[in-house]
Amino acid sequence: DAMVIQNPRYQVTQFGKPVTLSCSQTLNHNVMYWYQQKSSQAPKLLFHYYDKDFNNEADTPDNFQSRRPNTSFCFLDIRSPGLGDAAMYLCATSAFRVRDTEAFFGQGTRLTVV
Amino acid sequence: AQTVTQSQPEMSVQEAETVTLSCTYDTSESNYYLFWYKQPPSRQMILVIRQEAYKQQNATENRFSVNFQKAAKSFSLKISDSQLGDTAMYFCAFMKGDTGTASKLTFGTGTRLQVTL
Numbered sequence: 001d002a003m004v005i006q007n008p009r010y011q012v013t014q015f016g017k018p019v020t021l022s023c024s025q026t027l028n029h030n031v032m033y034w035y036q037q038k039s040s041q042a043p044k045l046l047f048h049y050y051d052k053d054f055n056n057e058a059d060t061p062d063n064f065q066s067r068r069p070n071t072s073f074c075f076l077d078i079r080s081p082g083l084g085d086a087a088m089y090l091c092a093t094s095a096f097r098v099r100d101t102e103a104f105f106g107q108g109t110r111l112t113v114v
Numbered sequence: 115a116q117t118v119t120q121s122q123p124e125m126s127v128q129e130a131e132t133v134t135l136s137c138t139y140d141t142s143e144s145n146y147y148l149f150w151y152k153q154p155p156s157r158q159m160i161l162v163i164r165q166e167a168y169k170q171q172n173a174t175e176n177r178f179s180v181n182f183q184k185a186a187k188s189f190s191l192k193i194s195d196s197q198l199g200d201t202a203m204y205f206c207a208f209m210k211g212d213t214g215t216a217s218k219l220t221f222g223t224g225t226r227l228q229v230t231l
Contacts, residue, residue, distance in 0.1 A: 033218065033219070040224075040226075041223070041224075042205060042221040042222060042223045042224055043159075043205075043219075043221050045218050045219070045220075048218055088157060090159065092159070092219070096217070101147065101209070102147075102149065102161050102164055103149075103161075103209075103219050104161075105151075105158060105159035105160075106158070107156070107157065107158045108157050108158065110157075
């Protein structure tokens with residue numbers, strides 16, 4: 001009963017070659033998040049959507065972009081991946097303004113840059 | 115801005131024993147949520163337990179319980195009767211309450227828990 005699904009689980013891309021990671025949800029949550037997690041570190045929020053409203057973190061590089069064409073899907077685009085962008089990318093969702101809110105995470109996409 | 119601090123990078127506990135993971139946070143908000151998330155080696159983040167700041171009663175979920183000290187801004191996780199499947203990275207996280215815009219999770223740096231035989 002996967003509720004937040006990320007594809008692919010593993011992605012290898014070449015240095016500088018654009019790559020897109022996808023996330024879908026069956027929870028109908030209005031908020032979707034993208035986190036970057038490097039080895040043995042805490043997840044770092046890149047940006048999030050509240051419905052169609054995009055909220056970028058101040059320190060997220062311009063190299064990272066996102067799209068949310070509808071409630072269910074959200075994409076992370078890395079325009080020119082560098083070696084430092086190799087990481088696990090986590091998608092999460094939550095239902096804003098709901099009591100007892102929590103964030104649900106996907107299994108992540110591990111990105112390797114070669 | 116909110117900060118979450120986990121001062122124990124690694125901990126070890128024997129199976130069936132009890133272990134406590136520490137977390138402190140700093141915020142000026144009065145309405146917020148605190149969470150403990152578990153991230154096993156398979157890497158999917160799973161919610162362990164949640165605490166609403168307005169509730170004085172400590173949250174419990176089976177073998178997992180918290181000690182929420184609001185004045186001290188402390189939120190520790192106690193795992194009783196530890197099991198091998200509890201081996202994972204544990205993250206403490208903070209989320210502001212209803213602010214009129216969607217809130218985000220702020221994570222601590224994590225505590226790696228190893229349960230041994």
